[in-house]
Amino acid sequence: MSIQHRVVRGTPTGGQFRGTRRPDAGIFLGDDSISAESSSCIGMCLSPRDIGLPNSTGVPEGSSPIAIGHPDCEAHGHLAVTRRCHHCGRFAPRVGAHRCEAPNLIVPTESAQAVLAACARAGGRPLIVGGSVRDALLAAESGNPCTPKDIDIEVYGADVDALIAELGHVGRVDEVGRSFGVLKVTVFSKDGSGAEQVEDFDVSLPRADSKTGTGHRGFEVRVDHDLDEVEAFGRRDFTVNAIGWDPATHELVDPYGGSRDLADRVLRHTTDAFAEDPLWVLRGVQFAGRFEMSFAPDTAQLCRELSGSFAELPKERVWGEFAKIALMARRPSMSLDALHEIDWERHFPELAALRGVPQDPQWHPEGAVHVHLGMSADAAADSATAAGLDGAGLNAEDRMVVVLGAMVHDFGKATHTDLGDRITSHGHAEAGVEPAISFLRSIGAPERLVTKIGPVVREHMAVASAGDGDPSPAAVRRMIRRLSEPNGQGPGLKVWAAVVAADHAGRGTGSGPSPADAWLRVAEQLGEEPEKPKPGLLTGRHLIAAGMKPGPQFKEILAAALSAQDDGEFEDANGALAWFRHHQRAATG
Numbered sequence: 100m101s102i103q104h105r106v107v108r109g110t111p112t113g114g115q116f117r118g119t120r121r122p123d124a125g126i127f128l129g130d131d132s133i134s135a136e137s138s139s140c141i142g143m144c145l146s147p148r149d150i151g152l153p154n155s156t157g158v159p160e161g162s163s164p165i166a167i168g169h170p171d172c173e174a175h176g177h178l179a180v181t182r183r184c185h186h187c188g189r190f191a192p193r194v195g196a197h198r199c200e201a202p203n204l205i206v207p208t209e210s211a212q213a214v215l216a217a218c219a220r221a222g223g224r225p226l227i228v229g230g231s232v233r234d235a236l237l238a239a240e241s242g243n244p245c246t247p248k249d250i251d252i253e254v255y256g257a258d259v260d261a262l263i264a265e266l267g268h269v270g271r272v273d274e275v276g277r278s279f280g281v282l283k284v285t286v287f288s289k290d291g292s293g294a295e296q297v298e299d300f301d302v303s304l305p306r307a308d309s310k311t312g313t314g315h316r317g318f319e320v321r322v323d324h325d326l327d328e329v330e331a332f333g334r335r336d337f338t339v340n341a342i343g344w345d346p347a348t349h350e351l352v353d354p355y356g357g358s359r360d361l362a363d364r365v366l367r368h369t370t371d372a373f374a375e376d377p378l379w380v381l382r383g384v385q386f387a388g389r390f391e392m393s394f395a396p397d398t399a400q401l402c403r404e405l406s407g408s409f410a411e412l413p414k415e416r417v418w419g420e421f422a423k424i425a426l427m428a429r430r431p432s433m434s435l436d437a438l439h440e441i442d443w444e445r446h447f448p449e450l451a452a453l454r455g456v457p458q459d460p461q462w463h464p465e466g467a468v469h470v471h472l473g474m475s476a477d478a479a480a481d482s483a484t485a486a487g488l489d490g491a492g493l494n495a496e497d498r499m500v501v502v503l504g505a506m507v508h509d510f511g512k513a514t515h516t517d518l519g520d521r522i523t524s525h526g527h528a529e530a531g532v533e534p535a536i537s538f539l540r541s542i543g544a545p546e547r548l549v550t551k552i553g554p555v556v557r558e559h560m561a562v563a564s565a566g567d568g569d570p571s572p573a574a575v576r577r578m579i580r581r582l583s584e585p586n587g588q589g590p591g592l593k594v595w596a597a598v599v600a601a602d603h604a605g606r607g608t609g610s611g612p613s614p615a616d617a618w619l620r621v622a623e624q625l626g627e628e629p630e631k632p633k634p635g636l637l638t639g640r641h642l643i644a645a646g647m648k649p650g651p652q653f654k655e656i657l658a659a660a661l662s663a664q665d666d667g668e669f670e671d672a673n674g675a676l677a678w679f680r681h682h683q684r685a686a687t688g
Contacts, residue, residue, distance in 0.1 A: 223257025
């Protein structure tokens with residue numbers, strides 16, 4: 100077997116090499132004495148020019164040592180100048196043009212095919228780029244076909260006016276992003292049943308961005324028709340997003356080794372352009388939880404160096420990434436760990452305050468509070484999916500409440516943990532509402548979500564009031580009413596129960612069945628609607644009919660009647676009136 104790796108140590112002078120050059124890979128293959136599985140590095144003296152690599156590899160002349168293709172070489176401290184493509188297995192320059200066959204990696208919809216054909220008619224070479232290709236490669240790992248909607252398309256060699264004209268024959272073209280080289284195309288079609296379908300496409304031209312100021316608007320964008328794939332893809336954030344697919348040739352376009360990093364679940368910045376937009380750091384944090392990925396060491400260091408740029412980010416952009424964590428992350432704990440690793444956790448002081456805060460090891464064998472919150476958020480993502488809160492359609496908001504609620508439910512432990520003979524945290528539920536709300540607002544969460552999560556934090560320990568048995572009907576009715584506050588905008592019993600279940604599941608070996616299940620069961624037995632308490636049976640009209648004049652006493656009487664109703668003292672309007680008459684007699688002595 101020919102050697103599939105080679106390491107060069109020392110200066111690029113006076114070395115000898117026995118082997119042959121493999122033209123299609125641009126490297127040398129040595130003799131058969133060393134197998135491809137060898138874990139040893141071999142000392143040789145070659146320069147990048149010696150092995151036929153272009154100057155675009157970024158390896159300076161005279162640099163050493165140099166690793167060629169060996170998967171462990173970088174771990175040994177060597178500088179890699181070639182890589183093995185994960186998809187085709189061939190070698191390629193570490194950075195440089197590389198294409199390989201990927202038939203049917205993506206199966207475009209009819210609307211997508213129409214948009215791609217329009218781009219070609221305009222004289223362009225369209226590539227499907229970005230997340231669609233990444234997701235198709237992930238789907239291929241499981242052997243699943245990928246027919247994405249709303250794909251991103253980058254078109255090379257086309258005139259923008261000709262492109263707009265051709266796309267106009269396919270769908271509605273929004274030119275609002277034309278100066279940035281981006282067109283939005285909406286295509287209307289009908290499915291097999293005749294129902295109307297709408298698909299949106301971002302069609303972009305290769306562009307060169309340059310940082311001119313602070314913030315996300317501090318960029319000068321210039322459409323550059325002469326950019327090739329390598330240069331254009333170098334403007335993307337991570338190598339896993341710097342992958343394209345050519346629908347004309349069915350080739351994977353992978354100039355930065357993104358397919359390998361995707362398979363290894365590594366987040367690696369594509370080029371130094373990464374430093375120009377600090378939002379890309381938070382995007383990496385989002386990807387960490389969404390795809391269970393980790394930062395490459397050099398990328399993590401670059402993120403640390405960019406920490407001071409956090410202040411440039413408007414809250415709506417910060418929320419865009421946290422919303423995706425709540426909606427899509429399989430392991431939100433990995434996003435929290437990534438924030439700590441890259442020193443961005445400090446920008447969220449309520450979160451940072453929990454790191455290392457101890458817990459009673461008997462009740463929380465998993466360890467400190469930050470560990471518990473990460474495990475709870477992971478369990479919340481799982482429980483939300485199991486409950487049908489899968490981030491799609493009308494349930495998206497509930498999923499965000501469940502995941503974020505689990506992530507913040509113990510924020511009160513930062514100030515209410517007592518390290519006495521036994522570690523306790525009495526009162527932490529109520530104390531946690533304020534810091535939880537502060538954190539949620541700092542990440543730009545919409546107020547409607549904040550309004551739902553606050554009651555979940557406040558009430559998450561109320562489940563313990565029932566002990567090991569079922570809660571009383573009165574306790575369930577009161578809980579449903581409290582969880583509807585304020586003004587019916589609260590989270591409801593089901594969402595609260597999902598967070599409580601996540602809290603209980605986030606205890607590692609101390610986990611067990613959720614105590615909130617009993618509350619849901621009692622609510623069902625009572626015929627109570629878990630998201631909406633029953634309205635008060637006694638109303639102001641009853642009081643007026645009884646000869647009372649409206650005043651402050653109305654509120655007191657109606658509140659007492661509502662409490663008696665929840666306690667089960669009456670179940671209909673006649674019972675409410677009887678309760679009221681008795682209340683009046685008692686009040687008048």
